[in-house]
Amino acid sequence: MSDSPILTVDLAQWRAGGAAAEEVCAAVDISLQQAGFLLVTGHGIDPTLPARLRATAREFFALPGHVKSKYAVGVGGRGWIGPGMEANGYAEGTETPPDLKETYNSGAQTRVGIPEVDDYWFAPDVWPVEAPALSELFTAWTTAMKTLSDDLLALMAASLGLAGDANPFRGLAGNATWTSNINHYPPLTAVGDPADGQYRIGPHTDFGTVTVLDREPGAGGLQVYSDDGGWADAPYAPDALTINIGDLLEYWSGGRWPAGRHRVLPPxxxxxxxDLVSLIFFYELDHDAVVTPLAPPIGRESGRASVISGEFIKTRLDAITVG
Structure with missing residues (x-):
């Protein structure tokens, strides 16, 4: 994997400061320009936490369909998103068969007192009584992921020389919206042969700022696209988290950093x-945050209009909903 455009950085070195931190920042900028992806070590996440969460999630996914359907919701909801509900390829304007996965979903719970905002961005989480440990473990994991995501945004700003008071995200993520998915990719023996153009997750980019992925490698696993190399298997290290940036951060960077285009191969x-289970944390900003793209020389394009975070993301969520 030494020729991968995706570099590995150590957060502990960045936090320590000095020359090592400068090297980390340089690597972040290079890797995000090349592929919109990073591998991150030194993140401080207890490795037993994702392992326990994954095991508990498998208990839920193994339940009969009629039991799981008690917690069924649509894309963007809180609960179980069953097979056939999502087709991520639609986000690129490609009509594809539904993705070969099921999902359990949770989200931010910091309501703002505006019903139409709270109902969409801060809807209550739903927890299955059949998997009683899921609530505690999932909440612990998302709490850790939010802290990590704030650190990652600070790191990315620093990699552009915009640290401290110059960080353009200061004040924009105090009550950030976020969604977290536990994705289950069933085996070929369960789902049958994929249709033409069907994936576990179709080619797409994420929609927000940073995405944190704790994944299991596999033959039908994650692939990342880069201009130089095309589609290639994403590098993997057991102690590393996979990080990619979404459309909102690409827009904010003035096109300097492309949103990480990726897909998950079919079984x-x-x-x-x-049979794979991935833990994914999609971070955004405050729902009403105004994002003003960086101008050259940092950004690659000038004249981009400011956008509202919530409006920007909702348009993309609507695009991937089947039906």
Whole structure:
């Protein structure tokens, strides 16, 4: 993986400051320009937490469909998003079959007192009684992910020489919206042969600022697109989290950093029993945050209009909803 455009950085070195921190910042800028992705070590997340959460999630996903359907919601809701509900390829304007996955979803709970805002961005989480540990473990994981995501935004600003008071995100993520998915990718023996153009997740970019991914590698796993290399398997290290940036951060960077385009391959014939679970945290900004793109020389394009975070993201969520 030494020739991958996706670099690995150590957050502990950045936090320590000095010359090592400057090297980390330089690597962040290079990796995000090349692919919109990073691998991050030194993040301080207890490795037993995602392992316990993944095990508990598997208990839920193993329940019969009629039990899981008690918690069924649509895309953007809180609860179980069953098979056939999402087609991420639609975000690129490509009509594709539904993604081969199911999801359990939670989200930010910091309501602002405006019903139409709270109902959409801060809807109550729903917890299945059949998997009683899910609530505690999922909440612990998302709490850690929010703290990490704030650190990542600060790191990314610093990598552009915009640290401290110059950080353009200061004041924009105090009550940030976020969504977290536990994605289950069933085996080939359960879902059958994929249709033409069907993936576990179709090619797309994420919509917000940073995405944090704790994943299991596999034959039908994550691939990342870069201009130089095309589609390639994403590098993996057991102690690293996979980070990518979304459309909102690409827009904010004035096109300097492309949103990380990626897909998850369908289950493969040579691994028919492969059954994967990914933990994903999609971070955004305050729902009403005004994002003003960086101008050259940092940004690559000038003249981009400011956008409202919530409006920007909702348009993209609507695009991937089947039906």
């Amino acid at each position: 493969q014939p040579d691994a028919p029993e492969e």
